[in-house]
Amino acid sequence: MIEVRNLHKSFQTQKVLDGVNLSIEAGKITAIMGPSGTGKSVLLKHIIGLLRPDEGEIIVDGENIFALSTDELNRVRRKFGMLFQDAALFDDMNVFENVSFPLYEHTNLSDEEVAQRVAEKLEEVGLEEINHKLPAELSGGMRKRVGLARALILDPKILLFDEPTTGLDPIISDQIADLILETHRRHNVTAVLISHDLQLSYRVANQIAMLYDGKIIEFAAPEQFRHSKQPFVRHFIDVQLSFEKRE
DSSP, X not given: OEEEEEEEEEETTEEEEEEEEEEEOTTSEEEEEOOTTSSHHHHHHHHTTSSOOXXXXXXXXXXXXXXXXXXXXXXXHTTEEEEOTTTTOOTTSOXXXXXXXXXXXXXXXXXXXXXXXXXXXXXXXXXXXXXXXXXXXXXXXHHHHHHHXXXXXXXXXXXXXXXXXXXXXXXHHHHHHHHXXXXXXXXXXEEEEEESOXXXXXXXXXXXXXXXTTXXXXXXXXXXXXXXXXXXXXXXXXXXXXXXXXX
């Protein structure tokens, strides 16, 4: 579904991506891991076409997105739904307005059809009777769920999750993991998960990629990743295990 080929990106003198190669299989969940500041979010922004590389290409569903016109790129972007790290809800809009926003932007559905679609998506993520609440009135976990409902509202082929459990306690994080798995099962979407949460990746991903020093240094199924002999991957895993024991 997504092929990243020899991707390079620098900001002034800082090289962030240094020849990234990655194949993301259709209908699977791929986790991209790495320490903070290694370029995970930069890679995600390239995948959705928000940044252009210095070199390389990204093929999405058979199309090189960097060879497309603006209108063509916008068409490809509609294949994506994205759950941002902080949910990125509009503070001055209520839940209904946030979730329905893409429908009013990209479809000609009637108000009644929009209301039905919003109700379906909110029910799907376990939220009902909150249409008139503002984001400030919601818990962190509820904001994530509203963000996911909005990401799903146009029935995308690809879902992107940017650090979906950051700032959440372990119980809510576990619920978000369940929600990711249930969403994937229900819609059979291709999912890309950006995270530094090792337990989340082990639980939900079919494949795990480690981004470090501008490159993908490991790409394996969770069980093989867990026993990786790659030195930095081994260090990353050991540090997380040590931190969990202290907790």
